[in-house]
Amino acid sequence: MRLFLAVAREQSLSAAGKVLRLDPATLGRRMARLEKTLQVALFVKSPQGYALTEAGSQFLERAAVVERAMRGVAVGAIAQSDTLTGQIRLGAPDGCANFLLPQICAAIGRDNPGLDIQIVALPRVFNLTRREADMAIGVSAPTAGRLVVRQVTQYRLHLAASQEYLATHGPINDLASLKDHRMVGYIPDMIFDRELDYLADLGAGRVALASNSVSVQVNMVRQGAGVGVVHDFSLPFAPGVQRILTDAVSLKRAFYLIRHADDARNERLARFASLMTAGLRAEVARLETLSETDLHP
Incomplete structure (x- = not known):
C-alpha cells in the first residue's frame, strides 16, 4: 500500500x-x-x-x-x-498561489511545525537555475534547462460574470454577443505563457479591464466590471459570480511541478513535493466540485 x-x-x-x-x-x-x-x-x-x-x-x-x-x-x-524542518521556497503563478496553496501549505505546516514554507507568487516563469525557488508550479512544461517536470493535475476554466452584471446587461446567449460586453482579462503584452491567452482564442476582441493578476481579474468580475475567463477553483471564493456559456466554452489547462535536476535525490524536497502535489490535486478537485454548487468555503 x-x-x-x-x-x-x-x-x-x-x-x-x-x-x-x-x-x-x-x-x-x-x-x-x-x-x-x-x-x-x-x-x-x-x-x-x-x-x-x-x-x-x-x-x-x-x-x-x-x-x-x-x-x-x-x-x-x-x-x-x-517531520520536515528548515525552509522551502515554492514559486507559483498567482492564481494557484492565491486560491490553492494557502490551505495546502497550512495543512503541511500543521503536520511539520519546524518547516518554514515561502510562497513566491509572481505572474511569470521562475528560473530555478538561478535558485529563485526550490521548486515551482507552472502552467506549461518548460523544455529547456536541467529540469525535472511532471504534470500534477488539470483544472478547468469557464466564462463567468456576476449576477449583478447579468441582471443589468441581460443574459449572454452566444459567443457572438460577447462583443457587446466589457471583457476582463490579462494585459495583452504581459501574458507570460501562451496557455494563458484565453480571450484571443475566443475572438473576444478588446479587453476593457485588464490585469496581470488572476485574483485581480476575479475580483473585477465579482464587482460587476464585465465578463472574464475564470478558474473554476476560484469561484467558491467569489460569491455572486456564475459561469456562463458552459456548453460553448470549457477550457482545460494543467499545473506542472518543476524541479531542478540536481535536487532529484534530495529526500527532503521530494517529500515536500509529494505532499504538496497530493494536496494540489485534492484541492482542485474539491473546489471545482464546490464551483458547481451554491456552496462557498
Missing part, C-alpha cells in the same frame, strides 16, 4: 522509485501484482506516466486513510523524526 501511494502521488514509476529508493522495474512488478491480487486495474499506463483509474482513485482514498492511521500509531519519537 505504501508503494501504491507513492506511485499514485508521483504518477510515474521513476519518480516514485526515487522517493522510495526502489528500482522502477521492481516497483512496476509490485503494482502489477497488486492489481492482480485486487483483480482490478488501478492505473492507466502511458508514456506520460501512471494515471489513476476510477477504481485507483477510490483505492487511493482508502489507502490514505490507512496511511494516516499508521502514522498515528506512534506519535512520539516517530513523529519527531518524520
Whole structure:
C-alpha cells in the first residue's frame, strides 16, 4: 500500500522509485501484482506516466486513510523524526498561489511545525537555475534547462460574470454577443505563457479591464466590471459570480511541478513535493466540485 501511494502521488514509476529508493522495474512488478491480487486495474499506463483509474482513485482514498492511521500509531519519537524542518521556497503563478496553496501549505505546516514554507507568487516563469525557488508550479512544461517536470493535475476554466452584471446587461446567449460586453482579462503584452491567452482564442476582441493578476481579474468580475475567463477553483471564493456559456466554452489547462535536476535525490524536497502535489490535486478537485454548487468555503 505504501508503494501504491507513492506511485499514485508521483504518477510515474521513476519518480516514485526515487522517493522510495526502489528500482522502477521492481516497483512496476509490485503494482502489477497488486492489481492482480485486487483483480482490478488501478492505473492507466502511458508514456506520460501512471494515471489513476476510477477504481485507483477510490483505492487511493482508502489507502490514505490507512496511511494516516499508521502514522498515528506512534506519535512520539516517530513523529519527531518524520517531520520536515528548515525552509522551502515554492514559486507559483498567482492564481494557484492565491486560491490553492494557502490551505495546502497550512495543512503541511500543521503536520511539520519546524518547516518554514515561502510562497513566491509572481505572474511569470521562475528560473530555478538561478535558485529563485526550490521548486515551482507552472502552467506549461518548460523544455529547456536541467529540469525535472511532471504534470500534477488539470483544472478547468469557464466564462463567468456576476449576477449583478447579468441582471443589468441581460443574459449572454452566444459567443457572438460577447462583443457587446466589457471583457476582463490579462494585459495583452504581459501574458507570460501562451496557455494563458484565453480571450484571443475566443475572438473576444478588446479587453476593457485588464490585469496581470488572476485574483485581480476575479475580483473585477465579482464587482460587476464585465465578463472574464475564470478558474473554476476560484469561484467558491467569489460569491455572486456564475459561469456562463458552459456548453460553448470549457477550457482545460494543467499545473506542472518543476524541479531542478540536481535536487532529484534530495529526500527532503521530494517529500515536500509529494505532499504538496497530493494536496494540489485534492484541492482542485474539491473546489471545482464546490464551483458547481451554491456552496462557498
